Amino acid sequence: TYVISASCVDVKDRSCVEECPVDCIYEGTRMLYVHPEECVDCGACEPVCPVEAIYYEDDLPAGQEDFLAVNTGFFDDL
Ligand code: SF4
Numbered sequence: 449t450y451v452i453s454a455s456c457v458d459v460k461d462r463s464c465v466e467e468c469p470v471d472c473i474y475e476g477t478r479m480l481y482v483h484p485e486e487c488v489d490c491g492a493c494e495p496v497c498p499v500e501a502i503y504y505e506d507d508l509p510a511g512q513e514d515f516l517a518v519n520t521g522f523f524d525d526l
């Protein structure tokens with residue numbers, strides 16, 4: 449799955465939502481989240497985020513690895 453990380457917080461540009469072919473990016477209070485089972489790993493969202501918040505799960509930068517669990521955990525709470 450792709451993952452949205454820290455730089456989305458309080459930015460919420462939403463360009464990623466427009467690009468996603470399966471509508472698997474959902475809005476929370478302070479950031480957006482990718483549904484890990486609905487994401488088809490197409491990568492379309494990644495280049496359009498102006499703050500480079502989106503990464504493939506294995507490519508999260510140092511210090512941002514926890515955002516995989518942050519994304520998946522959002523859906524556990526629904
Ligand atoms: Fe949507 Fe593709 Fe991004 Fe996954 S990688 S969130 S399917 S645009």
Ligand code: F3S
Nearest residue numbers: 456461462463464497
């Ligand atoms: Fe957030 Fe970037 Fe999407 S700021 S809402 S991940 S385009």
